Amino acid sequence: MKYILFxxxxxxxxxxxxxxxxxxxxxxxVDTIKTSKTLPNIMxxxxxxxxxVYITLNNTNNLGGVAKYYPLSYTEGIVGTNNIIxxxxxxxIVNQNxxxxxxxxxxxxxxxxxxxxxxxxxxxxxxxPSAGNSQxxxxxFRTQAWYSYIGVKFFSPGNTPLIYNNRNFLDHESFSGYExxxxxxxxxxxxxxxxxxxxASNLTQFSDTLVSQKIYTFVLMTPxxxxxxxALNNIQIEQSVNN
Numbered sequence: 001m002k003y004i005l006f007x008x009x010x011x012x013x014x015x016x017x018x019x020x021x022x023x024x025x026x027x028x029x030v031d032t033i034k035t036s037k038t039l040p041n042i043m044x045x046x047x048x049x050x051x052x053v054y055i056t057l058n059n060t061n062n063l064g065g066v067a068k069y070y071p072l073s074y075t076e077g078i079v080g081t082n083n084i085i086x087x088x089x090x091x092x093i094v095n096q097n098x099x100x101x102x103x104x105x106x107x108x109x110x111x112x113x114x115x116x117x118x119x120x121x122x123x124x125x126x127x128x129p130s131a132g133n134s135q136x137x138x139x140x141f142r143t144q145a146w147y148s149y150i151g152v153k154f155f156s157p158g159n160t161p162l163i164y165n166n167r168n169f170l171d172h173e174s175f176s177g178y179e180x181x182x183x184x185x186x187x188x189x190x191x192x193x194x195x196x197x198x199x200a201s202n203l204t205q206f207s208d209t210l211v212s213q214k215i216y217t218f219v220l221m222t223p224x225x226x227x228x229x230x231a232l233n234n235i236q237i238e239q240s241v242n243n
Contacts, residue, residue: 035126040082040100041074043124045109045240047141047221053093053110056085066110068221069238074105084119086110093117107217107242111141112224122172122179126215126243134210135181137217140167144222144231150203152218153192159185167220186212193235203235215242 035041044066046053052065057075066072079102086094094117100106105124110117122139129135138152146169154162162184172178189210193203210216219238222231 035074035105036076037103039079039102040077040104040106042077042082042100042106042108042121043071043074043242045071045107045219045238047109047111047219047238048143049221049224050088050112052088054087055110056087058083059085071107071240084108086117086119088117094119105242109139109141109219111143113143120170120173124215124242125181128243129183129213129215132186132212133183134186134212135183135215136162136210137178137181138164138167138220139172139178139217140169140220142169142220142222142231142235143224144226145228145235146170147228148195148232150220150232150235151194152220153194154184154189154208155192156185156187156189159187181215184210186210186214191237193237195232203233208239213243216240217242 042057044055044063046066046068049068052067054065055063055072057063058078061075063072063075077100080099081097082100084094084096084098085092093112094110096119098108098119098121105126107122107124109120109122111120112118120141136154142148149166149168152164152167162182167178187210189208190205191208192205195203217240219240221236221238223234223236226234
């Protein structure tokens with residue numbers, strides 16, 4: 001799902017993903033997940049707005065283009081060392097070996113800082129939540145306005161709010177707990193982005209519907225063309241279903 005602060009909504013179709021529209025939101029839903037129990041499974045995201053990046057896994061598996069807001073479905077890797085090649089505008093921007101464990105699931109995020117491109121590999125625990133509950137996590141890939149801490153609050157009437165304070169760019173790589181999914185009752189939530197320093201003024205607010213027994217990743221992003229000050233007020237969010 002993506003949210004833009006000016007509440008632009010659109011519905012479109014790309015590759016194996018589709019958009020499902022609910023009140024005030026659009027949801028990127030990955031098709032039925034069938035992951036290997038013996039091999040590693042990896043899903044690729046493009047969190048930049050420069051255009052499609054193209055993924056080749058282990059030199060032979062050409063996965064095609066990855067557009068912003070449209071992650072690929074899980075793809076099987078090999079146990080041990082996996083080679084990931086990312087190209088952009090016909091240039092190789094990443095050629096990296098990563099170690100993956102058999103029967104485990106991963107998300108791989110492609111991002112850029114300055115003129116350099118990088119990968120961030122995040123483990124995905126896809127244990128299905130109990131009936132009546134969902135699971136969510138926040139990953140911060142705000143390459144602009146990266147220095148500004150922000151908070152994210154999920155609130156549904158009758159439930160205890162879930163609040164993430166002091167989130168910052170790539171903080172999941174320093175604090176592995178941010179890679180985990182948190183359980184919340186399913187339902188309709190008001191999601192608020194707010195500044196945690198120096199004041200608690202709100203940046204934006206919108207609505208989310210969390211479906212029972214679904215697992216969601218919320219990715220914070222900023223347009224690469226904006227200055228840091230302007231990007232802080234133009235934070236975008238993609239909500240993807242992991243299961």
